[in-house]
Amino acid sequence: MSTQTSTPTVTGERDSLLRLYLGRGVLAVAWALVFAGAHDNLDTVAITLLVVYPLIDAVSSLIDYRATPNGTERRVTAFNGVLSTLAALAIGIAGAGDEASVLHVFGVWAIVSGAAQVIVGIRRRGPELGKQWPTLISGGLSFLVGITYNIQAAGDNPSLDVLSVYATGGGVWFILQALLLGWKSRQLRTRTV
Numbered sequence: 567m568s569t570q571t572s573t574p575t576v577t578g579e580r581d582s583l584l585r586l587y588l589g590r591g592v593l594a595v596a597w598a599l600v601f602a603g604a605h606d607n608l609d610t611v612a613i614t615l616l617v618v619y620p621l622i623d624a625v626s627s628l629i630d631y632r633a634t635p636n637g638t639e640r641r642v643t644a645f646n647g648v649l650s651t652l653a654a655l656a657i658g659i660a661g662a663g664d665e666a667s668v669l670h671v672f673g674v675w676a677i678v679s680g681a682a683q684v685i686v687g688i689r690r691r692g693p694e695l696g697k698q699w700p701t702l703i704s705g706g707l708s709f710l711v712g713i714t715y716n717i718q719a720a721g722d723n724p725s726l727d728v729l730s731v732y733a734t735g736g737g738v739w740f741i742l743q744a745l746l747l748g749w750k751s752r753q754l755r756t757r758t759v
Contacts, residue, residue, distance in 0.1 A: 584747040597622065601729060617658045623653075624654065646686075656671045669719035677713060677716075680710075682705070687702040
């Protein structure tokens with residue numbers, strides 16, 4: 567007799583999240599590598615890359631939203647998608663100014679989206695989707711780093727160099743979360759008797 571420890575819906579959600587987190591993580595790291603070599607001047611290429619980064623998050627949120635059942639987690643995911651879209655627009659506008667303006671907008675976005683990520687991570691904790699530690703840590707760090715960016719933007723030497731580090735760190739945490747979800751899937755499959 568076989569018993570299944572996870573329903574097809576939860577298994578599908580876990581597999582969807584695994585692909586989403588892995589793709590999101592790889593894109594973040596790739597973006598960081600490109601941005602590191604392209605932001606010496608706040609020109610069209612740098613501004614375009616700055617706008618693209620929150621748009622990657624917005625598209626990821628849309629994909630996540632479509633795969634998430636109704637509830638608080640889904641509403642927070644939708645909020646994050648709208649927030650990231652607005653951040654992309656605001657960063658594009660701020661890019662017409664200076665690095666401090668861009669860093670302020672990016673910092674505010676990091677604070678709010680980091681808080682949203684923590685909320686989603688807390689909602690996803692459980693036997694089917696794991697403890698979500700990488701998501702919780704990444705969201706918490708995003709929140710704290712956003713505060714730091716706003717402090718730096720108000721200082722004498724604001725620099726966009728920190729954004730490549732931010733994206734790399736976020737990407738690594740997403741990849742780690744994907745790996746943990748994959749491990750969780752294997753663990754649950756082996757428990758099926």
